[in-house]
Amino acid sequence: MDVKLSEQVGPYFGEFGGRFVPEPLIAALDQLEATYNLARKDPIFKAELAELHRTYTGRPSIITEAKRFASQFGDVRVFLKREDLNHTGSHKINNVMGQALLAKRMGKKRIIAETGAGQHGVASATAAAYFGLDCVVYMGEVDTERQALNVARMKLLGAEVIPVKTGSRTLKDAINEALRDWVANVETTHYLLGTVAGPHPFPTMVRDFHSVIGNEARAQMLELTGKLPDAVAACVGGGSNAIGIFHAFLDDPGVQLWGFEAAGDGVDTPFHAATLSKGVPGVLHGAKSYMLQDEDGQTMESHSISAGLDYPGVGPEHSWLKDLGRANYFGITDSEAMNAMRLLSQTEGIIPAIETAHALAGVKKLSEVLPAGSSILINLSGRGDKDMETAGRYFGLLGEK
Amino acid sequence: MSKVSALLSANRASGRGTLIGYFPAGYPSVEESAQALISMAKNGCDVLEVGVPYSDPVMDGLVIQQATEKALEAGFKLPQVFDVIKRVRQEIDTPILVMSYWNPVLRYGVDRFATDLVDSGAQGMITPDLIPDEGAEWIQAAESKDLDHVFLVAPSSSDERVKTNADLSSGFVYSVSTMGITGERAQLDQLARGLASRVKQSSTTPTCVGVGISTADQVREVNSYADGAIVGTAFVKAYQTGGLDALTAKTRELALGLG
């Protein structure tokens, strides 16, 4: 019972996790797990990754106190962990560099990835260019349209982008297609999964690669304020940026953890992606976790203005933290997120990704539940350049074309 | 004793071989899928595999994906898989295995699903995304009701997993013949032969080879080293292009590969 929450590793997080995948993939998962287990204890691997982060990713990322933004919400202090300043513009690169090094160790020359917002696809295409690997990115057709800028980035980086036309034509279907590719090409290909979902070892491994966010931020907050923050918050799609910043604080009981999911039109409408708030446990994409499903176990389509959060599943560790009561999850609507995007832009001069804006919108909720004078640490998971088309249309900034 | 494995060994002993045919429930409608399965049984399939349409079928190629997506669009509801089985049972006593991804079963309730399989007249279930390592609850439910639980082995499976998955399967163990997802392959993979022989060396469970079979020659070839040939995409494709008549013709054609 005294095991620290932060020491929990897969395949299971309580009743969640596991490996619910077709047998042809098991050998690849075993190989990945074995390679990762050696690498994580190998000083050479650790030094290699740290050096890449220092000289290429741009780590450590800084912390910015958002004073003008915070003043809109009464007596709170808001600190932003600036993952948007990483190379390629989001937290996604932390995991990608780690897995690309593992792909090299396994002698795999081809990587495949799924992407929603395109940030993970861009990071993967970037790593492929850097390491000289072939790269194929699967992206739902709907997302190739709403994140067209990132499609162009991936192509310029030399990746092949395959629009996925099946199912809801979003992130969920991109993962299906990537899994099919992997089943067919498992000998030569590494599936560079972009979040903490999927079969073991992905949820544990991807979390570990992102835990650098929270490890840095915890030390930075202690140095900056002399104490730990009262709450740590992040947006939750699959859950990678959230678990990355939560992880260092899991065993600090005084620190509240808040994940903000996409509530789309509202959690009480059929049009949302609030998996933890409204879902039930089930099996999707290789793991048992909360998910949006109907009474027949068919996955339901999620809805969000944010491509990166538009996913009806979530990583198993979040399901576990929810059931334990260690983390809280709360839905943010499209319009709340878009307003927060504009607010941060106009009070701090920082344009966040629409995904990230969900965490920023959560400050309103936190200011209601936290005592006066509380400090809130937010994972600013990505920058909003990719979202200018959506934001321009939403706010009517583009004029007539 | 499993009805399916008894049939497989009888067919093997007589040198005939076995043809197992897949068709998705609810495609294009519940009644038409039942009629398709009945015709497959009457024209040469020894075992029927009834697919459960699922929103995220990661083991299926485009042909089956499109068919199951159509079934779902037409309003297929999970309990209708049992209606299909009952309907088929009214006409024939060919063994029936359901093929389902795991989440619909989990959501329905594993025990309840097993009970309804028995009550509708099915002999067991193939679980493409449930490995035996995660399958304790299903194995227990199936064994308590005398249902076959068919797991998969793949060319990439270690010898140890080949043995375990075969030993933990009943009826047969499903050898996935190529590395690829289901779909036709012009040439049946050498890998299938190697895989089937690894099963034979390590386990007494029969093995049937699936994925990629579309000609009578391939049916014959597979039956020369395995206990049965599993055909899905070729049947669904025939139905897509020419309806029940084309499906019946395709079944007869493939059955020519039996001795």
Ligand SMILES: Cc1ncc(COP(=O)(O)O)c(C=O)c1O
């Ligand atoms: C900037 C940004 N934040 C968050 C996410 C959501 O993913 P996750 O929940 O895995 O952090 C994405 C996904 O595309 C993203 O691009």
